[in-house]
Amino acid sequence: MDASRKRKAANATPSANDGSATKKIKLVNTRDVPSPAPASASSREALAQKVGLQLVNNLRKSQDKSGRLIASQFLTLPPRDELPDYYDFTKLPIAIDTIEDKLNDGGYKTVTEVESDFKRMVQNAKDYNNNHSEIYEDAERIRKLVYNYMKQHNPAYNEDSNYTSFPTPIPKAVERRANGGTDGHGANGRSTETPSRQRKPTAAASSEPPDRRASIMQNGTDGEHESGVNFTGLGFQDAQQTIIDALLKYTDDEGLEIFTPFAQLPSRKLEDYYKVIKFPVSLKGVRKRINGEHGKKEYTGVTDFKTWDAFEDMVSFIWRNAKDYNEDGSEMFELATQFEEHFKSLLEDAKSKVPEPNTKIKLGGPKPKVTLNLSQNRPSPSPATVSVDNDALTRQRQMVSAGVGGQQTEQRQSPAVNGMKRSNSQAPATEEGRPSTGVAVGLPAEAVKLEKAVSQSPAVNPAVPAVSAGVAADGSMPPPNARPTSSSPYPNGQPPVSSYTFTAPAYLPPTPVRTYSVADALLPKVTISTHPHLKLPKPLQLTIPPHPTLAQQSRTLSLPSSNYFLQICPVVSKTLSYGRPYKMFVFVNGTRLTQLDTLRDGSLKMHMYEGSLAQGVNRIEIEVAASRDNGKEGLDVEKVTVFANLMRS
Missing domain, CATH: 2.60.40 (Immunoglobulin-like)
Structure with a gap:
């Protein structure tokens, strides 16, 4: 991408005067906007106290469309003895009374700090609870209310047109105290029934771990990644969720969650970002697709990524977009490089321990069904057969019964010719010395057609002359009384007419019409x-x-x-x-x-x-x-x- 399309390095990162946390968490780029004269520390603290207390009062009275108070479960933290799992999971628990006490003690130096604590409170609820639970939806309502209020009362929005709020970072010391030297749970482990701030949780919620819980930090166990993420025993979808959660909670040496800029998409007010980047992707957007969430469509609960390659391809847009938009060598560019290296390290470890699901595609399409129809007047794909009349069938039976093993079993007496009887075992010789074709000699019985009576032959019986026996009137030999056998396959003289007709099947493939738009x-x-x-x-x-x-x-x-x-x-x-x-x-x-x-x-x-x-x-x-x-x-x-x-x- 041309350098002109990227942000200049001076615009890509905040100035050095900003705190390290702000410098690393602020989203993508900020334009250099002339800042008004800085206010005194006491005036900023007074403004933070005034704005924060007013917001607390607004939250206590806020209701949804049905008139239900939306912040009732966010007023105080749940008792530790009733819901210990919440404190194992949440590294920095915050409630409305926590923020109110700190406001009364003058603990906030700027309005941004107040907004960040409210963001942390909302984020804790979203991380711990199921996406479709009531408390999750209340947390989203509070987020919108806080954003709309702070948009008008937080000077940071006026000083920087690209300012984006962020949750309070979790310091390393706080995280170690929260873990107590033991494991913490991944953000994909959310309670499906009990809200994180419910004062009286059910017995099932307090005695059993929440559904969909998967450990991502089990210190001292086999198969643990160098970042503390353990993929052993996880399913394919849970492993994808664990990688995203580990990236969201990844901290540097100072205890700051440095990949927070990649958690959500930049504000739509950053118009040039969406002109340059055609396919924006964020970590939380990927997490929604892992859970099968697609806007207003029905929640499926099944990941969209069926292979590790598909998952890697989607996440790669995060660092590629950051590098395309920001100037080479800028802080965001280097942060994107670090994000890429850490993601690939986690993915390589996950691939070695969690196999892909078996997804097979059968490429053999449906085969056409062919039905044989043997009715007389309808076409059939079967070949035509030959019908045999009853007389021919009778003669075939006689031929079969006449010979066994190629030998003639029944001798038939030939009529007298010229006053002498002729043996059936020898045929008369012709002038050339060859046997006559009247009776086959030395042939198998199957090739000889035997008839018991002359009347069975279709030939006309010859008339016997009235002259002397064996001699005709002109002195010539009379014709034989027996008709010579025929080698024709059609003894009746004409081939039989088949009772079936054959027509080639008229099967054509269906028109390949697309069933979708x-x-x-x-x-x-x-x-x-x-x-x-x-x-x-x-x-x-x-x-x-x-x-x-x-x-x-x-x-x-x-x-x-x-x-x-x-x-x-x-x-x-x-x-x-x-x-x-x-x-x-x-x-x-x-x-x-x-x-x-x-x-x-x-x-x-x-x-x-x-x-x-x-x-x-x-x-x-x-x-x-x-x-x-x-x-x-x-x-x-x-x-x-x-x-x-x-x-x-």
Whole structure:
């Protein structure tokens, strides 16, 4: 990114006159705004006392829409003997009476300190309690009330247009006293039933640890990270939550939570930040996605990040955005670098102890069902069969019963010819000396057709002449009484007519209509361009958007011979870029290409492939298959096919 687009170093960090806590916690950048003449210490303390006491009175009387007091559970701290777990978890407990006593004693030097204590009180309640509990919602109401009040009465908002309030940091000494040398619990352990400031907690809440509690600091245990974070025994979603909580509570040598600037997004008043940064990400925003929270949509409780890579990719936007917006070498730039190193250290330890869940994608789509219909008047995909008439079936049975093992079992007497009987074992010879075709000699019984009576043959019985036996009137030999056997497969003379008709099945694949809107297309963009290494004066640059209704589409183009090496870059949707399981396939002429790199197209993920074309028509296929949302069975598939005709030189 150009240096002109970043903030100048002088504007990127506060001046050295600011305290170290303010200097490290103040969000991103601040503009140099001429400050009014500094007020005296006594006047600042008096203003802090006046503003703070007025805010306390306002909170005591504040009600929600139903008329219920919203600060009733924030007035005092819960008894330690009734809710000891709260004090193990909360490092710096604060209630409204704590702030009021300190105001009366003149313990606040500025209004900012008062606001920070109220922010710490709200943050403690949010960290300890479940997101959808009543006390969590009351804490959010108090936060808004404090912000609106301080916006008018805290001079810091007028002195610095980019000022952002922050919770009171937790010093190291206080944290050690709170831990008492033992472990503390992660922020993902929130009570699902009992609020942190309820005066009379239920027996279940006081005797059992809160739900969703996971230890992130177990000193002296195996598998502990150098920062005190222990991932042993955690689930995949709990490990992600533990990493975010550890980053939010990470402190430096002075006991300051230095990653607080990355906890929330900058104020919308910082317009140039949102002009430069197209995909803002904060730690608490990532934590919401881990818990399955998406604004006003239904709370799922299931993490959006199904793999460690998807989780790392999302968190990486935090330090990348900070480095893109701030000047190289500035304090925020260096803090982003430190954040990156610490996150990768935690992630590496988590990967070694917590495996990813098994997420498999079955790419075999539903197979078409083929039904065989054997009715006479309807088409069937089965082949036609041949029907056999009763006479032919009878003759086949006779043939089978006539021979066993290739031997003739029944001798049939031939009629007398020329006054002599002819044996069935030897056929008469022809003029050429070959046996006559009337009766086969030496052949298996299956090849011989035997008939018990001449009347069974379809041939017409010959008329017997009235002249002398065995001699015709003209002196020639009479025709034989028995008709020679036929080797035709159709003894009746004509092939039988099949009782079934065959028609080829008319099955066609369904039209690939997309079942979801084009805004949710899996392939919002596919870019095909000439590889930059060719350095052509007029390179190809083709961008294919998704079809309005179809999940599959094709394009045809002609290319000069110089464009033989292409770069193929499909871009996947936001849901695929951030955790939804999917598979990408890119083929050139049937050969699958190997992915070379993963880039970013704004907030979306882009895969890069390279492939060579041959002269003539080439087929380029880009296909993505993704599991369906909300646990539905099956796959969503989108495909783009490009027919590229590479012309001859």
